[in-house]
Amino acid sequence: MHKHHRALGLAKAPLSGSAGDIAQSRPVQPVTLLRPHAAARAARFFAEKFPGKSLYAVKANPSPELLQILWDEGITHYDVASLGEVRLVAQTLPQATLCFMHPVKAEEAIEEAYFTHGVKTFSLDTLEELDKIMRATRGATDLSLLVRIRVSSEHAKLSLAAKFGAEPGELTRLLFATRQAADAMGICFHVGSQAMSPAAYSDALSKVRDAIVDAAITVDIVDVGGGFPSWYPGMEPPALESYFDVISNAYEALPISYSAELWCEPGRALCAEYASVLVRVEKRRGAELYINDGAYGALFDAAHIGWRYPVRLIRDEDSDTRDMAFSFYGPTCDDLDHMAGPFELPADVQAGDYIEVGMLGAYGCAMRTGFNGFGVGDRVIVSDEPMASLYGAVEPARRSNVVKL
C-alpha cells in the first residue's frame, strides 16, 4: 500500500502541480500550498459583486504575494491595524489606499501613518482617540474618520463584540464631535468573524440607523466591516450573494445622502481559499495522529478555539476503510499543541501518510511561529482547486477526503 516510503530528503517541490504532486516528493517539513487563482477569484468576486468598496483586512494574511494578487484583481483599499501593516502595504503596494481601522492606536503610529504614508482614514471609538488623532495629525482637515459602534456577535463563530465599540451613552456626543473634526465622516462595525447569517449585517445596520437618527448627523461612509464567512466542516454558510443582497437593501434604507459610500472589510473571505498545508503523519496512537504542524504553526485556531478545517488523505491507493474521527498532536513538546477536531479520515491512516489541511489562507499561515524549532517549510504554488470554495469552484458537498496519487 505505501509504496512511497523511500529515503526521505528535503523535498524539491515543483513550482506548480497539485497537492498530490507535492506529496509525491515526500517533504519532511510541512508545505504551504498556495493557490493564487483562488485568491484572485475571491478578489474579483468582491470587486464585482459587493455593492460598494471592499477593503482587504490585512491581518488575515499579510503575505506580500497575496497583497499583490488582490491589488491586481481590483482591491485598491487596505484595512491596516498597526504601523507594521501600514509600512508593509505602503512598501508592497505604493498606490494603495490605507485605512487605519484599529480603534486604539499609538499617537506616534498615527503621526507616521499620516505624515509619512499619507494615511487619511482612521477609526475610533472614544473622544480620547479622536483627540489623539487630531493631535497626531496637527489638526488635519482632510481626514475620513469612522466611529466604530458596538454590535452583536450572535451570528458569528468568533466574537468581536467585547473589545471595541463606542459606549451607547457616549455615542451621540462622539458622533457629533467626529462630524465637526472630519472631512468625511463614517460609521463602522464588525459583526464578528465567520458570520453564519446575513442577518448579522441587517441587525447591525439597524443600529447604524438608530445612531444616525439620534445624532441627527450627515454620514458619508457606512462600513459594514469584515465577518464574511468561508467554508469549514460544520460551518457551511449561505451564499455570499445573499449577504450582499441583505447589506444592499439595509444600506439603501438608511437616512444618508446619495453621495454616501458603502464599504466592507473582508479578511477571511478573501484569503481562506488561498492556502492549505500539507502535513505528514509521524506517529499514530489510536485515534490520535502526531503531525508535523500544529498550534504554534498554521493550526493556532484549530488548537485554541477548536476550529475545524477540512482534511484529506493523500496516498497512492484507494482505501475501502470507512472514515473515523481523529484528533491531531502538533510537533512541539507542549501538551497545548493539540487539535481536537474531530478530523474525519479513512480509518487506516498511518505514520508516513500525508494529509492536506485546507482553508488555512486566513488566520492559519499568518499565525505561524518558530517555537521549538518548527515552523519552517516550503511554500509552493499549486494549480488545483482548494478543498472547498464559496466562489463556485468546488461543490463542498461533493468533495472527497481521499486524493489518489
Ligand SMILES: *Cc1c(COP(=O)(O)O)cnc(C)c1O
Ligand atoms: C479582523 C478584522 C477584519 C476582518 O475580519 P474577517 O472576519 O476576517 O472578515 C475587518 N475589520 C476589522 C476592523 C478587523 O479587526
